[in-house]
Amino acid sequence: MNKRLLLLLCSVLLLLQACTKDKTPAPDPVTPSGKEQIIEIKTSFGNMYVWLYKETPLHRANFLKLAGEGFYNQTTFHRIIQNFMIQGGDPNSKDSNPDNDGYGGPGYTIPAEFADSLKNIRGALATARDNNPQKASNGSQFYINLVHNASLDNNYTVFGFVMKGMEVADQIVVQPKNTNDRPLTNVTMQVSILEKTRAEILAEYGYTVP
16 A cells, blocks of 8 residues: 555544544533532422433523523413323413413423433423424423323423422312313412432432433
């Protein structure tokens, strides 16, 4: 093999290596303490603790951003259906007009992030959306599955799981409601970000981080 051909092959190999490095996903950001970020949803019926999947980075980052800004505080679970789900996170639910609940958001959508391993099982956190062909998610509204809603799989992005506190959702869903499935008495939430080690998550919530 002559030197020119050898040099050409080496250049091609180096170029391929560089391209491969460029396509390598960036590592998931960690907190300065090295702990994991989880979500606490406080209600008058108790608290729910949620793990946000790293397999859905756009939805995870968005929820953490909104939670950190206090966006969800005093929004309500505005839609409750037994043996199905509870839905909340609409900023419209903060006002005195119950008829506009379910139509609000932060003013943007999030591209769908489907994964075969993430199903609408009991405890799964997923995003609501309107009937758009791209199946893009509402920027803030979410629901918590009370059963395995298989018909929703790969139609609504699942991006988290309630590690502890599903009994709270079970209490919320049986509250008196109107014909639009809205609770007659507001069920408000306070949403915060907690930082925990994986060992603490297992000890406090009985959840093994994937």
